[in-house]
Amino acid sequence: MSEAVVLRGIGRTFAGRRPIAALDGIDLTVRAGEFVTLFGPSGSGKSTLLRIIAGLERADAGTVQVLGGPPREAARRKDIGWVPQNAALLPWARVRTNAGLSALVNRRADRSSHPQRVPQDVDGILAEVGLADFADARPGQLSGGMQQRAALARVFVQGAPLLLMDEPFSALDEITRSSVRLQLLDLWERHRKTVVFVTHSAEEAALLSDRVIVLSPRPGRITAEIEVPIPRPRADCAADSDAVRAVEREITAALRAGASG
Amino acid sequence: MSARRVALAVGAPAALLLLLGLLWSWTASANPSVLPPLASLPAELAARPDFYVRNLGHTLVSALSGFGIGVGAALLLAIAVVHAPVLRSAVLPVALLLNVTPVVAIAPALVVAFGFTQVPNIVVAALTAFFPMLINALAGFRNVDRGSLEVFRSMAASRTDVFLRLRLPSSLRYLFAGARLSASAAMVGAIVSEFTGSTRGLGATIVTATTYLNLPQMWVAILVSALVSLALLGLIGLVERIVVRW
Numbered sequence A: 001m002s003e004a005v006v007l008r009g010i011g012r013t014f015a016g017r018r019p020i021a022a023l024d025g026i027d028l029t030v031r032a033g034e035f036v037t038l039f040g041p042s043g044s045g046k047s048t049l050l051r052i053i054a055g056l057e058r059a060d061a062g063t064v065q066v067l068g069g070p071p072r073e074a075a076r077r078k079d080i081g082w083v084p085q086n087a088a089l090l091p092w093a094r095v096r097t098n099a100g101l102s103a104l105v106n107r108r109a110d111r112s113s114h115p116q117r118v119p120q121d122v123d124g125i126l127a128e129v130g131l132a133d134f135a136d137a138r139p140g141q142l143s144g145g146m147q148q149r150a151a152l153a154r155v156f157v158q159g160a161p162l163l164l165m166d167e168p169f170s171a172l173d174e175i176t177r178s179s180v181r182l183q184l185l186d187l188w189e190r191h192r193k194t195v196v197f198v199t200h201s202a203e204e205a206a207l208l209s210d211r212v213i214v215l216s217p218r219p220g221r222i223t224a225e226i227e228v229p230i231p232r233p234r235a236d237c238a239a240d241s242d243a244v245r246a247v248e249r250e251i252t253a254a255l256r257a258g259a260s261g
Numbered sequence B: 001m002s003a004r005r006v007a008l009a010v011g012a013p014a015a016l017l018l019l020l021g022l023l024w025s026w027t028a029s030a031n032p033s034v035l036p037p038l039a040s041l042p043a044e045l046a047a048r049p050d051f052y053v054r055n056l057g058h059t060l061v062s063a064l065s066g067f068g069i070g071v072g073a074a075l076l077l078a079i080a081v082v083h084a085p086v087l088r089s090a091v092l093p094v095a096l097l098l099n100v101t102p103v104v105a106i107a108p109a110l111v112v113a114f115g116f117t118q119v120p121n122i123v124v125a126a127l128t129a130f131f132p133m134l135i136n137a138l139a140g141f142r143n144v145d146r147g148s149l150e151v152f153r154s155m156a157a158s159r160t161d162v163f164l165r166l167r168l169p170s171s172l173r174y175l176f177a178g179a180r181l182s183a184s185a186a187m188v189g190a191i192v193s194e195f196t197g198s199t200r201g202l203g204a205t206i207v208t209a210t211t212y213l214n215l216p217q218m219w220v221a222i223l224v225s226a227l228v229s230l231a232l233l234g235l236i237g238l239v240e241r242i243v244v245r246w
């Protein structure tokens, strides 16, 4: 299957005294192995869209196909890796247990064969994200950046073919953020998952993505799609290289055009 | 801990106790009909330790059985409510009603029902232990990090997974707080229920002492019950420190 996520005419309106139209007519196809970033102003429905793809939220218009079926089915096979904004580690569990969480829940999924999901060795991934020495530590003993690395380790251990990340680095300071960002780039270039990523940083979008989807203010509609032509691997490519800067400017311009138009 | 902090941790309560002792002695010598001389208390205890051990044992059995039953029922109910939120609106008013009904009023009614046995004491202790645990467990089971819940849901974790691996550990601090309140409440419930319809236990000991104006017996019983409640709290705190290590 070459299409990981297919969205057709997705709409979502939150009921209430004054109903809020969060999303309207979203058409988007994410190819398997592609890194796609959702970029848009606050309130444009990025999180809502990501939650719809994860099956955590329902759409009230349109159709969602995730890995060839409805999102909840993909979730039941543990084929979706979710990285929330806070690392959401279990404070009582050691880093190794947190990273290996996927093997502890929904054991039913492990009994049937799962051709798309390839669980990885916990200690191997912890070494890849530089947490080998902290496997026995508790999350409270880690810095914010290390916690976010542990959260990345958790989805890469899970081995899900589709990773959904909602501003995973937004709580980090700039220096930590760029180092964890490179960590993700490195992991992704080695494990090649499909990623749908949300960020408010144009630089982050340019550096990480194959394609950037720009959303309009509420209700979120797609106003631009920007292909990022920077060759990979990019882990060594400096964030302030001219190529990254050019894409960054293009993204920011598209955001402005979408907001005014 | 530094020497300074040890001195403070031991010294402050010691100083307070000394002050209370002085206050006691002063009151006792001024009004002998209100407080017995401080020295009469150890003498009373030493004169018949088996009497106090027997009655304390009776009260402890009521309090601990009541604690077990009340806390167990509260936990089961809280678990049911988390998994079927419709129960919430049904459970809370009834629990609240139970809580505002004075124990002293229930105790005689239970004696009528169960006779002069230990059953009324256990039931009252269970009733008083129930509510604090229920409230804390309900709050604790809901105190779940939203991001973590989403991580679990994104992997289609079962309800059992979510409960055992997320809600229960997240709520431990609440549960221990509830256990502390429930333990004290169970002791109070057991003793108060012994005021009526019991010939045994610290509550009964206090009542007979009052009848015969036996001040030393009354105060030994009161102090023993206070110290034992304190010991129970200490024990729960110890277990908490062993279990909650993060």
Ligand SMILES: Nc1ncnc2c1ncn2[C@@H]1O[C@H](COP(=O)(O)OP(=O)(O)OP(=O)(O)O)[C@@H](O)[C@H]1O
Binding pocket: A014, A020, A021, A022, A040, A041, A042, A043, A044, A045, A046, A047, A048, A049, A218
């Ligand atoms: N559960 C909900 N109930 C009601 N309204 C909601 C709910 N979730 C989101 N919304 C509304 O939908 C709109 C889009 O929200 P969403 O969180 O998807 O935006 P976003 O693009 O992720 O914003 P941000 O960049 O600030 O994270 C907002 O106006 C928000 O108030």
Ligand SMILES: [Mg+2]
Binding pocket: A046, A047, A048, A166
């Ligand atoms: Mg958001």
